[in-house]
Amino acid sequence: MKEQLNEIIRQVYNKKNRNLFTFLTGAGISAESGIPTYRGIDGIWIKGTKFHKPEEFGTFKYFKENPEEVWQYSLFRKKMFENAQTNESHHEIVEIENLLQDRFHLITQNIDNLHRRSGIKTIYEIHGNNREIKCSNGCKGIENLPDEIEGKDIDEDLTEKDIELLKCKECGSWMRPNILWFDEYYDEKTNKKFSSLKIAKNSGILFIVGTSGATNLPMAIAESTLRYGGTIVDINTEDNLFTELVKDKKNKIIVRETSTQALKTIREILQTIIAE
Template identity: 30%
Template sequence: MTDSTSNLDQNGTLYITGAGVSAESGIPTFRGEDGYWTIGSHNYTPQEMATRHMYQHHPREFLRWYYHRFATYRHHGPNDVHHFLADKNLITQNIDGLDGKAGNPNYIAIHGRLDQMTIYHQQDQPVDIVAAPWDNVDTENLDNSLLALFNINGQPELYHSYKPFVLLFDEYYTDLYRISEAEQRMKSAERMVFMGTSFSVNITNMALEIARQRKIPVEIVDPNPVIVPYANTTYHRLRASDYIQTA
């Protein structure tokens, strides 16, 4: 795969962002009091809902939950942090697409994109990524409308039904999500800056391990930062919007 970072952030900094960056755009974080993970369905916890297993066996409830928890935020706009990152070498855990709306031409959305979907397929197989049909949803007949738009009759069928382009808890990183390119960007970085992330997902742990191996400096920007096991770390106990005023 061609390295596409040559025109981005010539000082060698790789930015890795999480849900805290989009909070100022009105999008709830995952683990805050109003976060996605604090609100489940009537019968399942959020950790159970956001799985391939739930999509496969309970697609009606999965799509309804996904629509209410994610798709209803699809028209929110980028904030000052997204605009600051628009010309930066960036990997985001967020699926909201706000970095693209801010003008970043080649950021990596390592967990997928809210505004996109794919044909339902076996993982690690190449498939096209297409626009998701959220604007065509009939909210007066929500369940049936979602099932029809995602080509689901009963249960999802491989290579017939559609699935939101989002990496679920029981799935793994593949090159559909540009994981090889993300790893290359980590290995090429001279500095890593983590913004608004809880270090609770594999991609941040992978990045931190590569930083330790390469002995490059790390900065963590968060009002309540996670303390990581790496000495060459600087903590900025700030919101990302305050940090960019001094960066």
């Protein structure tokens, strides 16, 4: 595996066209930081005594009917994210960005802010993020969640001040988290849809790290890289939908190691090539 990686990284590094190194990350990369993966056995959303499947709870429809409940859960996750620490995988990716400079791009499905906290500069958050809010009625742009609103325990209610701050100043509707819900479509403004597809097209290598490919845009990103001759490197601990996508392709490398192990190898290969 290391020889394969060394060969393709060297090829792409020396190419003039379609020579970007792109990393696509998902919940698996934050698992070491103690954040539950989205679709694993711990991926069921629990709120009080109610049990929800993400596909039911994580929708704009559910938010419109139960805004306070959704905000309580969002602020519970805010506290979880803030208490989590960046891990070795996050730090390895920062080192790789420092080596590659403007040839590096990170596309992440994670909303937890850990990549930004680790020091990444070039990042596309295609599922939105937990830092920002927007009017649920669509009348305002994206803005930061007010600093006065703090993370909460799972059974902690919103305060009157929270509710006041979470209402749109123009129309009075509830503000909502700036994230992609299951009944919504990717766009450029919130999800960087077209930017990320353009990056994928120009990527000599797409490293897929800690994600199974269960949503549309990540799969389209991988398909675009393949279509234009790039190589997919599937870094996951088990087979997934990306594995199925590339099973008959020549331009692929399957890596069944932890993200930290694989990223360390990639970083060491790059250091060697750049030092030559």
